[in-house]
Amino acid sequence: MLAWRNLVHDKIRFAVTVTGIVFAVVLIVVELGLFFGFTTTTSNLIDHSGADLWISARNVPFIEQGTPFTERKLSTVLATPGVAAASKYVIRFAEWKRPVGGQDSVLIVGFDLQTRLGAPWNIIAGSVDDLRTPDAIFIDEIYGARLGADRVGQVVEIQGRRARIAGYTQGIRAFTTSPYVFTRFKAAQDYTVLREDETVYMLVRAEPGVDVEVLRRRLASPRGWPA
Numbered sequence: 001m002l003a004w005r006n007l008v009h010d011k012i013r014f015a016v017t018v019t020g021i022v023f024a025v026v027l028i029v030v031e032l033g034l035f036f037g038f039t040t041t042t043s044n045l046i047d048h049s050g051a052d053l054w055i056s057a058r059n060v061p062f063i064e065q066g067t068p069f070t071e072r073k074l075s076t077v078l079a080t081p082g083v084a085a086a087s088k089y090v091i092r093f094a095e096w097k098r099p100v101g102g103q104d105s106v107l108i109v110g111f112d113l114q115t116r117l118g119a120p121w122n123i124i125a126g127s128v129d130d131l132r133t134p135d136a137i138f139i140d141e142i143y144g145a146r147l148g149a150d151r152v153g154q155v156v157e158i159q160g161r162r163a164r165i166a167g168y169t170q171g172i173r174a175f176t177t178s179p180y181v182f183t184r185f186k187a188a189q190d191y192t193v194l195r196e197d198e199t200v201y202m203l204v205r206a207e208p209g210v211d212v213e214v215l216r217r218r219l220a221s222p223r224g225w226p227a
Contacts, residue, residue: 044172045091045109045180049118051203054089054211055219062174064107066091066200067222077202082220083208087112088185088199092192093178097157099148105178107148110188117203120182125152126167131184136166143179144168158191 010030045063046054055077057067067205076085088219090110095103111118119128120138139156154165158181174180181191189196 001125010158016077019174038176040170044175046117048121049089049203049226050205052115052206053204053216055198055202055204061163063091064093064178068194068198068200071197071199071202074199074202077204077219078121080215082207082215083204084207085117085131085205087115087117087203089118089201090185090188090194090199092188092194094159094181094191096147096181099156104147106190107174107176107178108158108188109181109182110185110192111203112154115203115205117205120169120171120172121173125168130166131182133164133166134184134187135164136161136183137163137187138167138169138182139165139179140172141168141170141176142173159193163187163191 018204037100041143055073057069061068072150074088075085077083077114089112089136090108092108094106096106097103097222107152109118113119113128113132116128123138124141126138137156138145139149149156149165151167152167156163156165163181169182183191185199186192191196194200204215204219207213
């Protein structure tokens with residue numbers, strides 16, 4: 001009772017105190033929202049890849065900064081007991097030429113159309129099979145205006161090469177300021193100037209019932225592995 005009287009005795013001080021507490025609570029809620037938003041955006045590609053394990057070169061700090069390595073190791077992965085499927089995967093920066101002039105940085109995401117590990121999701125125009133065309137790409141609708149790509153069938157230029165909008169996704173935001181551009185693996189090699197025998201990642205799906213940690217150690221054991 002005494003504490004309550006102390007609070008209401010000076011109404012101005014009481015109002016300032018309550019305002020400060022409310023502001024602190026709102027700030028905490030906003031920061032939590034930002035944290036969970038950043039967490040979701042950062043792990044978007046990994047969470048929707050359908051892969052149990054990612055193989056990369058050593059000491060890769062971020063998913064956007066993968067180091068190319070030879071794709072010949074894919075045969076070793078596929079021959080490893082417990083592996084149900086595996087495929088090559090590209091995530092790498094490239095330059096997008098806007099139709100109205102100027103350039104923009106984009107992140108090319110190249111995946112295997114057969115396994116579809118790492119394929120785009122939340123597709124609102126077109127289908128994954130449309131990416132079988134050599135120069136076909138998908139972008140997210142939120143980046144259409146920024147990139148000057150506002151319709152299916154539109155021809156654009158990436159890294160000096162022709163590309164054609166085959167479809168759109170919805171809600172696939174990149175953690176960086178560079179939008180994701182999905183395409184088939186071979187096209188991704190061309191757009192990011194990778195050699196024909198190089199990949200940036202390998203995605204692995206384990207067989208049902210296989211312990212993923214055991215499989216990870218099994219894959220990491222051969223000499224010469226990039227990771």
